[in-house]
Amino acid sequence: MANKGWDEFEIGAMLRTFDGSIDDIAGTAQEDRSYSESSSYRASVADWRLEKPVFNKDYCIDCQFCWIYCPDVSIIARDKKMIGVDMDHCKGCGICVEVCPTNPKSLLMFTEQADEESEIASWPSKDEEK
Amino acid sequence: MSEIKKIKNLKEFSTSADRFEGANLLCPGCAHSIIVREVLNATNDDLILSASTGCLEVCTAVYPYTSWDASWIHIGFENGSTAVAGAESMYNALKTKGRLKQPDRNPKFVSFAGDGASYDIGFQWISGCMERGHNIMHVVLDNEVYANTGGQRSSSTPIGSSATTSPSGSHSYGEKKNKKDMMSIMAAHHIPYVAQVAPNKWKDMVKKIQKGFAVDGPVFINAVSPCTTEWKFDPKDTMYLTDLSTDSLVFPLYEIIDGKELNITYRPKNVVPVEEYLAAQGRFKHLFKDQYKHMIKEWQDRVDSNWAYLQRREEAKV
Amino acid sequence: MAFDKMELKDIEVWDGNFAAAQAMRQCQIDVVAAYPITPSTPIVEGYAKFQSDNFIEGEYVMVESEHAAMSACIGAAAAGGRVATATSSQGFALMVETLYQASGMRLPIVLNVVNRALAAPLNVNGDHSDMYLGRDSGWIQFDAYCPQDAYDLNFIAFKVSEDHDVRLPAMVHQDGFMTSHTAQGVHTLTDDQGYGFVGEYKPMNDMLDFEHPVTHGVQTEEDWHFEHKARQHNDLMTKVMPKIQTAFDEFEKLSGRKYNIVEKYDTEDADVAVVCLGTSVETAREVAKEMRAKGIKAGVVGIRVIRPFPFFEIQEALKDLKSIATLDRSNPNGAPGMLFNEVAGCLFNTDTKVLLSGKVYGLGGRDLTKAHLVELFTELQANVDAGKLTTPQQQFIGVRGPKLSFL
Numbered sequence: 001m002a003n004k005g006w007d008e009f010e011i012g013a014m015l016r017t018f019d020g021s022i023d024d025i026a027g028t029a030q031e032d033r034s035y036s037e038s039s040s041y042r043a044s045v046a047d048w049r050l051e052k053p054v055f056n057k058d059y060c061i062d063c064q065f066c067w068i069y070c071p072d073v074s075i076i077a078r079d080k081k082m083i084g085v086d087m088d089h090c091k092g093c094g095i096c097v098e099v100c101p102t103n104p105k106s107l108l109m110f111t112e113q114a115d116e117e118s119e120i121a122s123w124p125s126k127d128e129e130k
Numbered sequence: 131m132s133e134i135k136k137i138k139n140l141k142e143f144s145t146s147a148d149r150f151e152g153a154n155l156l157c158p159g160c161a162h163s164i165i166v167r168e169v170l171n172a173t174n175d176d177l178i179l180s181a182s183t184g185c186l187e188v189c190t191a192v193y194p195y196t197s198w199d200a201s202w203i204h205i206g207f208e209n210g211s212t213a214v215a216g217a218e219s220m221y222n223a224l225k226t227k228g229r230l231k232q233p234d235r236n237p238k239f240v241s242f243a244g245d246g247a248s249y250d251i252g253f254q255w256i257s258g259c260m261e262r263g264h265n266i267m268h269v270v271l272d273n274e275v276y277a278n279t280g281g282q283r284s285s286s287t288p289i290g291s292s293a294t295t296s297p298s299g300s301h302s303y304g305e306k307k308n309k310k311d312m313m314s315i316m317a318a319h320h321i322p323y324v325a326q327v328a329p330n331k332w333k334d335m336v337k338k339i340q341k342g343f344a345v346d347g348p349v350f351i352n353a354v355s356p357c358t359t360e361w362k363f364d365p366k367d368t369m370y371l372t373d374l375s376t377d378s379l380v381f382p383l384y385e386i387i388d389g390k391e392l393n394i395t396y397r398p399k400n401v402v403p404v405e406e407y408l409a410a411q412g413r414f415k416h417l418f419k420d421q422y423k424h425m426i427k428e429w430q431d432r433v434d435s436n437w438a439y440l441q442r443r444e445e446a447k448v
Numbered sequence: 449m450a451f452d453k454m455e456l457k458d459i460e461v462w463d464g465n466f467a468a469a470q471a472m473r474q475c476q477i478d479v480v481a482a483y484p485i486t487p488s489t490p491i492v493e494g495y496a497k498f499q500s501d502n503f504i505e506g507e508y509v510m511v512e513s514e515h516a517a518m519s520a521c522i523g524a525a526a527a528g529g530r531v532a533t534a535t536s537s538q539g540f541a542l543m544v545e546t547l548y549q550a551s552g553m554r555l556p557i558v559l560n561v562v563n564r565a566l567a568a569p570l571n572v573n574g575d576h577s578d579m580y581l582g583r584d585s586g587w588i589q590f591d592a593y594c595p596q597d598a599y600d601l602n603f604i605a606f607k608v609s610e611d612h613d614v615r616l617p618a619m620v621h622q623d624g625f626m627t628s629h630t631a632q633g634v635h636t637l638t639d640d641q642g643y644g645f646v647g648e649y650k651p652m653n654d655m656l657d658f659e660h661p662v663t664h665g666v667q668t669e670e671d672w673h674f675e676h677k678a679r680q681h682n683d684l685m686t687k688v689m690p691k692i693q694t695a696f697d698e699f700e701k702l703s704g705r706k707y708n709i710v711e712k713y714d715t716e717d718a719d720v721a722v723v724c725l726g727t728s729v730e731t732a733r734e735v736a737k738e739m740r741a742k743g744i745k746a747g748v749v750g751i752r753v754i755r756p757f758p759f760f761e762i763q764e765a766l767k768d769l770k771s772i773a774t775l776d777r778s779n780p781n782g783a784p785g786m787l788f789n790e791v792a793g794c795l796f797n798t799d800t801k802v803l804l805s806g807k808v809y810g811l812g813g814r815d816l817t818k819a820h821l822v823e824l825f826t827e828l829q830a831n832v833d834a835g836k837l838t839t840p841q842q843q844f845i846g847v848r849g850p851k852l853s854f855l
Contacts, residue, residue, distance in 0.1 A: 071368070086152065203665050223506045227505055229649075
């Protein structure tokens with residue numbers, strides 16, 4: 001939001017999450033909600049990351065450990081399936097990779113600049129020691 | 131009474147539409163938001179929320195952004211519980227008077243606060259809310275330190291921890307007092323439900339939150355919240371630290387019903403030595419020096435003794 | 449469960465506390481959260497009894513401190529409904545943190561402040577220390593001089609505070625014991641008239657509107673804080689007084705009782721006057737009349753609205769006077785005194801040549817006697833005759849020991 005003048009915002013520093021009315025928030029997926037410009041959903045913390053998680057769906061078993069333990073609501077799970085990582089909201093903490101139980105892992109950390117496709121192409125194979 | 135949300139397994143749980151948003155300003159790997167998500171996702175009912183001043187509050191409502199998809203209020207450091215109790219009172223008044231805009235809802239009133247805002251500065255306000263019987267849930271995000279202001283000790287800071295106002299040094303092992311037993315104090319209010327939870331044991335936690343939402347009256351939840359910044363561990367290890375905290379029994383998971391019936395809800399198959407828990411954190415690093423090593427044994431003894439005490443209470447049903 | 453209405457006589461004998469409690473009952477408040485403290489305790493006791501006898505339909509929450517009382521009021525007001533409480537002195541001081549929160553969040557709450565001294569030393573009697581402590585808190589502050597005012601101003605406070613163009617909390621002050629515990633005849637409104645005047649509460653940014661979630665009580669740092677505070681000041685300076693005037697006008701139509709932002713008594717042809725607050729206004733009016741019999745053209749200016757401060761109305765009221773004294777009933781602790789400063793601020797940069805002095809009086813419930821005021825008006829006349837101040841600018845009235853004066 002642009003830095004507005006003193007007469008340009010709602011009194012009391014009150015913020016509204018949504019534009020207009022929303023009937024059933026818990027029953028509405030994020031992509032179907034009309035977030036206002038005041039919702040941090042519309043902001044990005046992508047520039048916090050030094051490393052990013054890359055998701056390889058070939059190994060994913062949709063256990064949803066990454067979904068529940070993600071502090072940043074950045075694991076996109078729909079219809080019980082892991083779909084991917086919300087790269088606007090991911091801060092690159094790496095928890096999803098740590099809790100991923102597959103072998104090899106379905107999520108791995110790479111430098112922010114890494115190319116996703118080539119990293120998936122050269123994904124590590126099964127670690128026999130595990 | 132509203133229906134309890136059905137959450138058979140994690141896959142089913144993952145169909146929840148979050149009401150807490152990313153791009154908040156919490157540290158990468160912060161357990162606070164993991165706890166908040168598990169609490170909010172435990173119900174589909176409407177929520178009225180508050181946060182006391184602290185990490186969660188300053189990181190989720192910095193103008194012009196909010197990370198909350200339900201109505202939320204912050205007043206001060208000490209009074210988040212009372213803020214939401216006031217809102218609950220208004221709900222009751224408008225319900226009586228038939229003035230609710232959406233009268234068919236079953237809102238849940240939840241107050242989030244850190245250990246400083248609960249064990250220390252907000253203690254009286256919480257006690258007041260519990261005594262008066264408001265239909266609210268107070269959730270402590272217990273990271274055992276004033277993390278928001280840079281790591282000062284609170285009365286939740288455990289013995290031997292190095293905090294900025296109880297630093298370890300050549301003549302000190304750090305914090306001298308052991309953690310306040312807030313669970314017992316809250317249970318002594320004889321409120322319907324008191325529980326200690328940890329976000330790694332999500333099923334146990336969600337079950338307790340749902341129990342808390344289902345009872346009529348005040349609920350106190352103490353949630354262990356490993357702090358990457360002040361406990362000093364790598365952000366990726368938050369869940370590992372949470373596992374250590376529950377499996378070493380430093381944070382035993384149990385509930386107290388009506389102040390009278392204690393149930394242990396999680397018994398680790400393989401109990402981890404407390405030393406492992408301590409060794410994983412920078413705040414206890416100095417305990418591994420020769421001069422303070424005796425503290426590790428004392429820690430283990432204290433945890434064993436507390437576990438034995440909880441088991442005795444459970445067996446005796448008191 | 450429906451609540452009962454109460455039949456009142458046209459004139460009831462009520463003290464200020466009971467008058468305030470009755471007004472609160474008639475306004476059909478949704479949530480009262482309160483903690484008792486002398487001398488305001490009978491307000492919350494009276495209200496509690498009304499509830500016990502089914503005259504209240506709203507919630508009444510007896511909390512564990514004044515800080516919690518205002519905290520719960522803030523939560524309740526943000527949830528969306530009519531909210532009020534009462535306090536005094538130390539309790540008010542404990543509330544101060546939350547007073548700023550209430551006004552900064554633009555929540556309409558009515559706070560009855562039964563004025564009492566602040567410790568140390570501990571004292572339960574009336575002075576204006578607590579009132580003055582609240583003067584920078586961003587609240588509207590009304591001042592009652594008697595139980596009738598305390599009753600009437602509660603209705604006006606709700607009306608103004610809850611106006612969507614205002615949305616600022618309001619205090620109704622009355623003097624501890626002198627007003628709060630002194631029974632007088634109070635002209636009443638019927639329950640329907642009283643509630644009809646304030647009207648049904650109209651929610652705004654209410655947390656309980658589940659289809660429009662709101663976030664209240666955000667953090668603003670150097671990039672936003674100043675703008676929000678500036679907005680609040682702007683609204684206090686420009687929007688509140690016209691709404692108060694409208695409310696006063698409407699209330700006069702309803703009750704026949706006329707209130708003014710600044711109350712002027714015998715000032716039209718006056719040479720000398722005192723500017724004061726609370727019960728002292730009534731004492732001063734009586735003495736001023738007596739001074740006129742002695743040939744001194746004396747008047748009294750009572751301030752009805754302390755915040756926002758009525759600069760233009762004060763300028764207008766004082767412009768033709770020759771010598772005035774402000775009466776501050778709070779220890780200035782190293783300054784001239786709030787009323788002196790504000791009045792001086794009004795008059796500075798105007799053409800008036802009025803001589804201004806400030807008096808400190810009545811701390812901890814010390815009486816302001818008629819003899820004190822006779823002496824004061826006489827002194828003001830001496831200033832007129834001499835064409836300059838004949839005394840130090842600041843004097844203490846009624847304190848034992850050597851005369852205490854400064855500046």
